[in-house]
Amino acid sequence: MSISNLWVVAEPSGTDVTSTSKELVSEARRLGATVTAVSWGAQGASIAQIVGAFGAQRLVDLGDLGAVLPASVVAATLASLLKDESPDAVLIPASNDGRDIAGRVSALLDTPVLTNVTGLRVVDGLETEHPVFGGTQTVVARLRAPGPGLIVVRAKSFVAEGTASGGAERVRVAPTPPSTRAATIRASHVEERTGPALEDAAVVVSGGRGLGDAASYGMVEELARLLNGAPGASRAIVDAGWVPYSHQVGQTGKTVKPDLYIACGISGATQHMVGMKGASNIVAINKDPDAPIFAISDFGVVGDVHTVLPALISALKSRS
Amino acid sequence: MNVVVCVKQIPDPAAPQSLDAENRLNRSGKLILDEADSYGVEVALRLVEAAGEGEVSLVSMGEATDVTGIRSALAMGAQRATVVADPLLKGADALTTAKVLAAVISRETPDLILAATESSDGYTGTLPVQLAQLLDLPALTFATSVVVEGDTVVVHRQTEAGYDEVAATLPAVVTVTAGVVEPRYATFKGIMAAKSRPVTVVSVADLGLDPRTLDPRQDIVAVETATTKSAGEKYVDDGEGAQRILAFLEQIKIVSGSAT
Numbered sequence: 001m002s003i004s005n006l007w008v009v010a011e012p013s014g015t016d017v018t019s020t021s022k023e024l025v026s027e028a029r030r031l032g033a034t035v036t037a038v039s040w041g042a043q044g045a046s047i048a049q050i051v052g053a054f055g056a057q058r059l060v061d062l063g064d065l066g067a068v069l070p071a072s073v074v075a076a077t078l079a080s081l082l083k084d085e086s087p088d089a090v091l092i093p094a095s096n097d098g099r100d101i102a103g104r105v106s107a108l109l110d111t112p113v114l115t116n117v118t119g120l121r122v123v124d125g126l127e128t129e130h131p132v133f134g135g136t137q138t139v140v141a142r143l144r145a146p147g148p149g150l151i152v153v154r155a156k157s158f159v160a161e162g163t164a165s166g167g168a169e170r171v172r173v174a175p176t177p178p179s180t181r182a183a184t185i186r187a188s189h190v191e192e193r194t195g196p197a198l199e200d201a202a203v204v205v206s207g208g209r210g211l212g213d214a215a216s217y218g219m220v221e222e223l224a225r226l227l228n229g230a231p232g233a234s235r236a237i238v239d240a241g242w243v244p245y246s247h248q249v250g251q252t253g254k255t256v257k258p259d260l261y262i263a264c265g266i267s268g269a270t271q272h273m274v275g276m277k278g279a280s281n282i283v284a285i286n287k288d289p290d291a292p293i294f295a296i297s298d299f300g301v302v303g304d305v306h307t308v309l310p311a312l313i314s315a316l317k318s319r320s
Numbered sequence: 321m322n323v324v325v326c327v328k329q330i331p332d333p334a335a336p337q338s339l340d341a342e343n344r345l346n347r348s349g350k351l352i353l354d355e356a357d358s359y360g361v362e363v364a365l366r367l368v369e370a371a372g373e374g375e376v377s378l379v380s381m382g383e384a385t386d387v388t389g390i391r392s393a394l395a396m397g398a399q400r401a402t403v404v405a406d407p408l409l410k411g412a413d414a415l416t417t418a419k420v421l422a423a424v425i426s427r428e429t430p431d432l433i434l435a436a437t438e439s440s441d442g443y444t445g446t447l448p449v450q451l452a453q454l455l456d457l458p459a460l461t462f463a464t465s466v467v468v469e470g471d472t473v474v475v476h477r478q479t480e481a482g483y484d485e486v487a488a489t490l491p492a493v494v495t496v497t498a499g500v501v502e503p504r505y506a507t508f509k510g511i512m513a514a515k516s517r518p519v520t521v522v523s524v525a526d527l528g529l530d531p532r533t534l535d536p537r538q539d540i541v542a543v544e545t546a547t548t549k550s551a552g553e554k555y556v557d558d559g560e561g562a563q564r565i566l567a568f569l570e571q572i573k574i575v576s577g578s579a580t
Contacts, residue, residue, distance in 0.1 A: 013480075069477075069486055071449070072458070096462050096478065103449025103459075112413045112537050115444045127541060133337055140542040152446070183458040183488040186474075191482040203574060227574065239499030245464070245478045251443055252497075260574050262565075270333075281572050283565055295551050299568040303557025311562030316575070 003122050005087040006033035007148070009074070009101060010051050010059075012041035019199065020093035022054045022160035024153055028091060029055030029163070031122055036087065037168060040065050040074060044170055052168035054160060059168040062175045069183040070097055075104030076178035082109060082148055089126050089149040102152045114141055115152040116251075126151070134270035134292070135277050155199065155255040156278065191244050196230050198247065203229025204258045204276070206249055207237060210265020210286055210305055214242035219309040220264055226316045232256065232276075234266045250275035265305045268293030285309070321371035321468070323364040324425055325398065326435040326448065327357040327380050329389035333440050343540040344411060345441055351382075353389035356436035358396070358503035359496050363466050364434050365397045366501065371468070374431070375399040379424045381409060381417050384521045394514035395506035401517070406524045411536045414442075418450035419534065423527040426455060430491060432473060437462055437495045448495045458488035461495045 006028040010021040017039060028035040036058045037051040044061035051059055060081065065073050078090070078101070090105070092098045094115065106113045119129030121140070128151055130139045143149040198204065205227065207220035217237070224231040232254070233247040249256055250272040261279035266272060268284070268291055276282070277296055284297040285308050294300040301308055329351035331337060340346045364376040376398040380390060384405035394401060404420050412420070425433060433455075438445030452459035463475035464483060471490050476483040478497060506514070524531055555564050569575045 069458075069460070075453070095480075099445050100449050100459060100461055103446035104453045106415050106446060107418065107450040107453035110415070110533075112415050113444075113446050113450075114538065115414075115446060131546060132339075135546055137339075138544045138546045139339075139343065139540055140544065141538055141540050144537045144539055180453070180456050181458050181489060183460050183486050183492070186485040186487055188479070188484045189476075189482040227569075235498070239497070241499065244482070245497075246481060252437065260569070260572065281568075281574075283568060285561070285565075289554070289556070294554055297554070298552035299565065300552070300554040301557050301561040301565060302554060303561045308557060308561040308565070312565055315562055315566055319575070 003031050003033045003088045003126060006031065007036045007038060007087045007090045008056065009090065009092045009098060010037040010039040010047065011093055011095060011097060012039055012043060012047060015043045015046045017047055017050055018093060018095065019160060020095065020153070020155040022050070023156065023158040024091040024093060025051050025054040025056050026160045027120065027158040031120065033088065036060060038062070038074070038078060040070060044172070048170040049167040052166055053162050055163050055165065056168040059170045061170055061172050063172060065175060067185050069100070069185060071100030071104055072178040072180045072182065073175045075101050075108060076176040077173060078105050079108035080176045081173070087148050089151050092150065092152045094152045094154045099152060102150050106150055109147065111147050111150060112143060113150040113152060114143065117151050117153045118157040120151070131274055134273045156257050191246055193246065195225060196228070198230040198232055198249070199254050199256055201230035201256070202258050203227040203260045204232045204249070204256050204279070205229055205262045205264065206232035206234065206266060206276070207264045208234035208266030209236045210267070211237070212306070216306065217242055219305070219313065222313055223262065223309060226313065226320070227260070229258070229260070234269070234272050263293050263297070264309060266293055267291045268296070321368050321374035321432070322428070322430045323367055323374070323376050323432045323434060324428065324430040325357070325360045325364045325376060325378050325393070326421060326433065326451070327361065327378050327390065327393055328354045328439050329380065329382050329387070330354045330439060330441040339543060342411065343543050347383070351386060351389055353392045354436065354440050356438070356440050356498055357393065359498055359500050360434040360436055361393045361396050361398060362501045362503040363496055364432070365504070367432065367466070367468055377401065379421050380404070381412070381420050387519050390519055391514045392506060394517045395510040396504055397510060399517060401519045403519060403521050404524070404527065405521050408524050408531050408534060412534065413536055413538060414444045414447045415450050416534045416536070418447050418454055420524070420527065420529065422451055422454040423529055424522070432468070432490060433457070433493045435493070435495050437497055448493055452493035455493070457491055457493050459493045459495070460486050460488055463494050463496045464500050466494055466496060466500065
């Protein structure tokens with residue numbers, strides 16, 4: 001059985017959709033499917049052009065949902081649409097809203113969800129790849145249930161590739177009112193950030209617990225700036241409140257695939273490694289010679305970040 | 321203010337992990353309370369303390385032969401726990417687990433249901449929202465701050481760019497991130513009190529659930545060794561660490577060769 005029909009939840013981001021959404025539309029097209037993107041917000045016309053350029057034939061546009069948290073409305077609408085049309089699967093970005101949508105659709109349709117997917121295979125239907133134990137092993141799974149599979153895919157699992165095709169046909173669908181009371185967004189707070197976006201930067205310099213204190217994170221930021229890169233962080237120091245969540249790299253944070261990743265005082269917990277092991281080059285600085293991060297590092301320095309980083313920063317400065 | 325916290329006993333993430341004969345996470349060793357759940361327990365205790373009345377109870381699904389992990393959450397101050405243990409639930413997926421927990425929770429009328437954003441063993445991260453949908457409740461997820469104002473719960477919800485302030489009327493499901501609060505340590509008095517707090521073990525039949533609705537519906541078809549990069553050079557710093565890194569950055573052409 002080949003794959004003929006795939007739907008992709010395309011999460012809006014300003015006038016665009018998120019990069020993971022584009023990756024999923026691209027992959028759905030590469031698998032040979034007719035691709036329907038499902039999106040919402042006030043930018044449907046622009047989004048129809050974008051998802052079309054990445055390979056979607058059709059955009060189901062729910063329109064502006066107002067100030068509600070989108071998951072309950074998007075899920076109620078998707079669930080009612082999926083009862084009429086039965087695609088092989090729905091691919092959903094592993095974002096906060098994506099995971100919420102997947103959970104609700106799953107309960108509404110009584111169908112399980114496969115999460116943390118990083119690869120898809122067409123073998124008599126769809127099979128999904130899930131990295132386990134820090135990415136050292138891959139579990140390959142498939143859904144037994146009838147009906148569309150719900151598949152939540154991690155960022156940067158696939159490459160987003162534009163095609164020569166034009167915009168997608170935009171079909172406006174009135175949102176299905178959810179039975180659930182709404183959660184309402186009262187206000188949005190955006191943290192100031194300069195330099196390249198973490199998920200797109202060619203160089204990422206990240207700090208962890210080994211920095212010792214929040215003030216030492218300044219060295220990470222300075223090194224990132226000198227290398228035209230973005231500063232990142234392990235979950236440990238985000239949880240500790242040293243840096244905002246938007247800096248977090250890992251399972252529950254951002255997935256990055258830069259040319260160079262420098263891990264400063266990061267031991268290399270599974271949680272962190274799955275978010276950065278795709279980097280082309282990895283440099284690690286850590287006091288503990290047995291830190292797991294060294295197992296995937298191209299160049300490791302067993303040493304104190306408090307001596308190595310200042311020396312590296314001053315050496316780079318003296319060159320510019 | 322009555323708060324239910326979903327908790328899970330998991331294999332110690334710091335210990336080496338493996339898959340069992342059915343390619344599922346080997347859970348045969350010592351189980352502990354998922355650290356991610358201790359944050360929800362702490363948030364619940366603080367909300368009940370602030371309200372001045374009510375109780376914190378726990379729900380869990382899994383083996384009940386050793387409930388030391390559950391007792392550690394009771395020692396923090398939760399009043400009682402219900403554990404659904406049944407051989408029928410081996411290999412249960414997140415939706416099945418959500419159905420089971422929903423059956424327990426719907427026997428009560430909590431104001432708030434708390435859970436971690438995801439467990440530290442499976443990382444599925446869909447269960448709390450599946451549970452919310454099954455109970456027809458709003459879900460406020462990825463909360464880094466939780467306050468209750470009258471009949472409304474208000475959270476700071478992590479976003480890519482910062483956070484949103486999100487509100488819903490109670491009852492509701494809230495998922496909390498690690499770091500939302502600092503979980504308290506159990507006191508000696510708490511540990512002693514926890515020994516006598518009720519841990520009720522129930523089966524699928526006790527909950528009136530039809531076992532046919534609980535069958536796992538996903539198969540693991542293979543487990544493969546992933547191609548990961550092997551370790552490169554490891555240099556023990558004797559003062560040249562920074563220069564050696566610089567040389568490596570030149571070699572991969574991230575920085576241009578020596579300027580002088």
